[in-house]
Amino acid sequence: MPPLLRSLVPVAILLLSACATAPVPRLAVDAREDEKAVAVVLWIEQSEISVDDVNVNAGGGLIGALIEAGIESTMARNRQRALGPLRDALVDFDLETTMTEALRAHWPDALVRDDGRLSVVRNREQWLGVLEGMVPARILLLRARYAFLPDFDIAYVAIDADLSHYPRIPPEPAERNRMSSRERKAAEPTPVHRGRYFSSHVRSPLFGPGGREKGTTDFQVNATRWAEDGALALRHALRLGANEVAGLLQRDGRAAVPEVPEPLRNGPRRPRAMLVNIHGTTNLPYVDLLERRDDRSLVRFVGDVHWVGDGLIWP
């Protein structure tokens, strides 16, 4: 290779490195006990069930921003009102207890020591308080969320898992600014294992017999359906959801989440399904079908693993 071209190789690598996505950190399946987390911290910030926001795009500029703000505010207000009866019906539903029980039933033994502690926090102050008694240590932080999609057609439970080594309590911005770059790097947590797991549920099938009637796609109609019978269907969905995501976390740590078999990956027999309006998508993406159980399917979508009901996939 001519010398000039050779000198351009590092430049090309530098430029192209921006195109490569960082690999998701994974803890080895046969990790030693001292490589696992000493504790699980379950972070549930919300006080009641929530609803995802609608994304409005009214164009750029000041006028567009003002229109966007007005529309978003109105839509948020309407959805908050629709949530009222559902929140009332769930006043005695305790997601913290439900998730805690699900985690104990599906203890992520490949990621956490058997004698690992389980704590529940609701805000940053409590999180730092838990850290203070443990660092330096590896800790599995689980951020949980239970909510509806903006049209109330889907209720979901989700966990964002982050197993990291914390050398110290993460510094506040003011302290970080006073640190050298080496000190800052030494103070940052080191990611060891990451994953996101979802469990999604519909009240009525979105396709096929018994599907949505014409003109009944109003979010208020969907919210009313979830509220029927004291929100019994919603309670069941949230309990099942907590157990499904805890189960996925456990399996993922054991590298036991199924993948599409190698011979089928690039051929016409690759098991796929069309996913309906999941988590903000407006198109109907094809996803890998990993497993079937009763009326639930395990799919992989954009790197995350989802349990979905029959009403959410086609065929």
Add this chain to the structure above:
Amino acid sequence: MPLAAVRKAGGKGPDCALPQPTGTDRTGPLGRYLLMMLLAAVLSGCVTRDVQLRPGHVRGSSPQLASLPGGCRLGAFDWVDRRHRQELGYLGRHAVHYPQLAEWIEAELRAAVLEDPSMPVLQIELLHAYLESHPSGHSLNLVLRSREPIDADPAAAQLHRGQSTGITWFGSQAELGRYVESAAREAMRELLRGRADCR
């Protein structure tokens, strides 16, 4: 009307006419830039870690808010704060607190009703008060629960929900205080409608 025509007619120019330069601008562009940077550095120290609401931010901040109905009679009540968390929520990274929230609601309720010993004794609980963030604003939800004595049927407990959603323009304490007041007053009105005799 064009400025030249106004001057010709002997009238004053419009108030928005640009001032004519009167002399050398001593600051210069670099000086103005440094002054802005210095101001930004000084003012940034004013950004506190948490947002603390005080009674003045919440009480009577908006004349449009309907006052509680007057002349209502209610049984004696015990007031209990059952919230799991004391902070209302977050504005970006900053926690929002209103330490006097529970005592303010209790005081408002006691001031709005006449205690009637012939009516059932109640326990009124503050279950939730939390702020949710949206792309352009916030919602504040506040939930009260009223129940008759503890040995009564739990199903007879009533929930009284107040909710306030809007665009948050500046994230000021007064703005956040309005959310709190609006949601709390709605919850209190619902409670009085459900439990009080307001004839």
